Amino acid sequence: MFNQKGISAVKAFDQVKKLLGKDGDPYFDLGSYTTVEMPKEADELIKGALKKNLINKNEFEATTLIHDYLVKAIGEMLHVPEGIGYGAATVGSSEAAFLALLGARSKKKAFQKRDVANIVLCSNAHMCWHKAADFLGVEVREVRLENVEAYPMEEVLRQVDEHTLWVVATQGCTNLGLCDPVYLLNRSLEQLNEKHHWDVGIHVDAAIGGFIFPFTESVHPLWDFRLPLIRSINLSGHKYGLVYPGIGWVIFRDKRCFDESFIRSYDYLLGISESSTVNFSQNACFVIAQYFNFLHHGVEGYQKVIRECFKKARFLSEAINASPYFDVVGKSDIPMVVFRLMTSSDLGLNEKSFCEELRKRSWMLPHYVLPAKIDKRVMRIVIRKDMTWDRLRKLTEDLEQVCIKLLTEKTCFDDQ
C-alpha cells in the first residue's frame, strides 16, 4: 500500500519532481518517434482540455465535431473514395491496429465460421500486429526479410490463402524505415484474388509514414486508398502528426470494413452515443491538439517540417558515412539514420559501451538487432521536428568523440 498519511501538495510536487529528475530528457531520446515539442498555444489548449472526456460526445459537441472533422480530413488526405471513410481517434497506432484487425475479422466471420483467419506480414512489421492477432485469435504468417533491400514478394504471396484477411504493409518500418511496395503488392494480390476468387485485402501500417508521405515525394507514390485493395490504414498522430504521445488514427475505406459489430450505441448521460474504440474514456486534449496542428501548420507547414527533417537526416547520414567509425545500414525512406559501429569486431568497440558513453552526454541511443536475416546490431537516430541544426552538429561531434574516447581508453588498457 502507499503512504498512510498524505503530505501537502507542495511537498508531494517537490518529491515527484525530484524523482522525475532521474528520467532521461525526451529531447535527447534519439530513437523515439514521438513528439516532444508543440507551440505554447497548443500546450495551453491541451491543459484546458485535460478535463474533457472524448466519450461524452453529447456534452462536448464541439469536440465531437472536431473529432469527426479530423477523421474526414485524414481520410481525404489518404484519398478515401468520395471523401467518406470511417474511423476514429485512438490512443495510438496499436489500438488502431487492434480495431482494424477486429473489423476485418468480424466481417470475415459472417461468411466463414470454422476456419481460423490469418494475416500475412514481413518480419519488419511492428510488434503490435503480433499482439493484436494474439488477442483476437488470428494466425500471423510472418515472412522473414532476407535483406534490407528486397521485399520478399514471392514468399508473401505464397503465404496467402482464402483465409487471409489481409497482408499488412508497412509504410516506414520502425527499425529500418523501409516502405513495403504497396503498389506492387496490390497488383499481385489482385491477380491472386482473381485467379482463386478470393477477397484478400491490404492494411497499411502508416504509423510513421502516414503523416510523412502525403507531404513529400515518396519512393512509392501510390500506397493509400487510391489502390483498390487497401481496406484500412493506421497512423500515429503522436509521431509525424506532431502531437504529444497519446493519439493515433484508424481509417477504413467503407462502413463494411468498419464493421457494425464493434460500434456500440448506448444511451448514456445526455443521449445516444456511439463508441467504436477499445477504450470508453479517453482524454480529448490530443484530438484538440491534432486539430490545432492542422489549422496552424496547414499542408504547407507539414511539408516544410518533413522537408527539414529529411534534410537533417541526410546531413547526419553523410556525417556518419564520412566517419571512420560508422557504417550506415540500409537506405531509410523516412527521416532516420540506421547505422552500426564499423570497428566493433576489429577494435573491440561495442554498441553497449558506446551507447552508455553517449548517455553520459545526455543522448539516449537505442541499439537492437535487425529484423532481417542479418546478424547486425544497429542503432537508429530519428530526426524529429524538435532537432535543431545546433543540436544536430553537437550530436555528430559527440558520436565521433565518444568513439575516440573509448578507443583511447582501450589502447591504454591494452598497453598496461
Ligand SMILES: *Cc1c(COP(=O)(O)O)cnc(C)c1O
Ligand atoms: C510506432 C509504431 C506502431 C505502434 O504505434 P503506437 O502509436 O506506438 O501504438 C505500429 N507500427 C509502426 C510501424 C510503428 O512505428
